[in-house]
Amino acid sequence: xxxxxxxxxxxxxxxxxxxxxxxxxxxxxxxxxxxxxxxxxxxxxxxxxxxxxxxxxxxxxxxxxxxxxxxxxxxxxxxxxxxxxxxxxxxxxxxxxxxxxxxxxxxxxxxxxxxxxxxxxxxxxxxxxxxxxxxxxxxxxxxxxxxxxxxxxxxxxxxxxxxxxxxxxxxxxxxxxxxxxxxxxxxxxxxxxxxxxxxxxxxxxxxxxxxxxxxxxxxxxxxx
Numbered sequence: 001x002x003x004x005x006x007x008x009x010x011x012x013x014x015x016x017x018x019x020x021x022x023x024x025x026x027x028x029x030x031x032x033x034x035x036x037x038x039x040x041x042x043x044x045x046x047x048x049x050x051x052x053x054x055x056x057x058x059x060x061x062x063x064x065x066x067x068x069x070x071x072x073x074x075x076x077x078x079x080x081x082x083x084x085x086x087x088x089x090x091x092x093x094x095x096x097x098x099x100x101x102x103x104x105x106x107x108x109x110x111x112x113x114x115x116x117x118x119x120x121x122x123x124x125x126x127x128x129x130x131x132x133x134x135x136x137x138x139x140x141x142x143x144x145x146x147x148x149x150x151x152x153x154x155x156x157x158x159x160x161x162x163x164x165x166x167x168x169x170x171x172x173x174x175x176x177x178x179x180x181x182x183x184x185x186x187x188x189x190x191x192x193x194x195x196x197x198x199x200x201x202x203x204x205x206x207x208x209x210x211x212x213x214x215x216x217x218x219x220x221x222x223x224x
Contacts, residue, residue, distance in 0.1 A: 006032055008039050013049035014183050021055035021076055021094075033083070040087035044143065049185050049217075053084055054093040058152045060106075060113070060168050063097030064160030068112045072096075077110045081148075088143045090215070091188065092150045093179070098160025100173045100192050102127075102213060105137055105147035109168060116168035127170040127213065135170065135213040142221040149215060151190070153179040159195075173210050186217040 005020035017039060019032070043051050059076040060067050067073035084092060085107055109115055109122040116122055124147035127135040139147060150168075154160070155176045164172035177194020192211035 003031070003035070006035060008043075010048075012183070013047075013185065015043040015046065015048045015051045017043075017051070017053040017089075019053060019055040019080060021057045021072070021080070033079075036080075036083055037087075040083065040089065044087045050091065050183055050188060051087070051089045052091045052093065053080075053089050055080070056094060057096045058094035058101070058150065058154075059092075060103060060109070060150055060166055061094075061097040061099075061101055061152050061162075062113065062164055062166040062169075062172070063099030063101060063152060063154070063162040063174075064158075065097045066162065067166070081110060084148055085145050088146050089148050090139070092148055094150070094152050095154030097152050097154050097162065098158040099152060099155050099162060099164060100171075100175075100177060100179070100194075100211065101150075101152040101164065101166060101169045102171045102190070102211065103150040103166075103168045104170050105139060105149055106168055107145050107147045113166050113168065116166070123168065130214075135211075137213070137215045139215055139217050139221055140219040142217070146221070151179065153177075153192070155194070171211055171213070175210060177208075177210050186222050188215040190214065 008017045057072045059081050104123045105125040107124050127137045130136040156178050159176050175195050177192045180191040182189040190213045194210045
């Protein structure tokens with residue numbers, strides 16, 4: 001784009017889209033949505049293995065910021081999430097809450113958090129342990145409304161609070177950490193590398209794998 005607040009780039013077979021959720025994503029900004037729709041439509045037609053979007057506020061969180069209580073998170077569910085779903089965005093990364101939260105595969109979850117518990121259709125697929133005990137998510141569809149995983153990874157510097165019980169989330173963690181993503185053609189591996197705290201909750205190092213998960217594309221979603 002020609003605007004410093006939103007842009008996109010490619011890294012190998014992955015298309016990344018950056019959106020200014022702090023300002024433009026909260027408004028009905030025609031310029032942003034026109035650019036975003038054009039960019040994502042081109043990405044969907046391209047031969048990308050993965051499409052990833054990222055912005056500051058999360059549409060779903062029960063960390064140090066509650067997505068049920070904050071207007072910014074509500075506006076993202078109304079303004080940006082439908083666009084991400086329309087063009088088959090695989091993964092959305094956000095911060096804002098000083099915690100780590102990893103969602104199930106979601107589609108159509110525009111309401112408050114209880115919608116994920118009372119309307120099973122908004123969760124297209126759930127994580128399950130593989131034979132090695134690693135959380136694994138199978139994504140069998142690509143394209144419009146094929147499902148999106150949302151990760152809140154805002155705990156790099158501050159250890160946050162909150163209930164961390166959003167029903168759309170498969171895993172949540174309050175300790176400080178950084179996310180590491182490894183993209184293969186049809187697999188996306190996710191790690192949360194972070195601090196270790198002992199039984200007394202004293203800091204004991206920043207060298208633990210706090211989360212490990214993998215998304216696998218299957219069936220018609222495999223990029224040949």
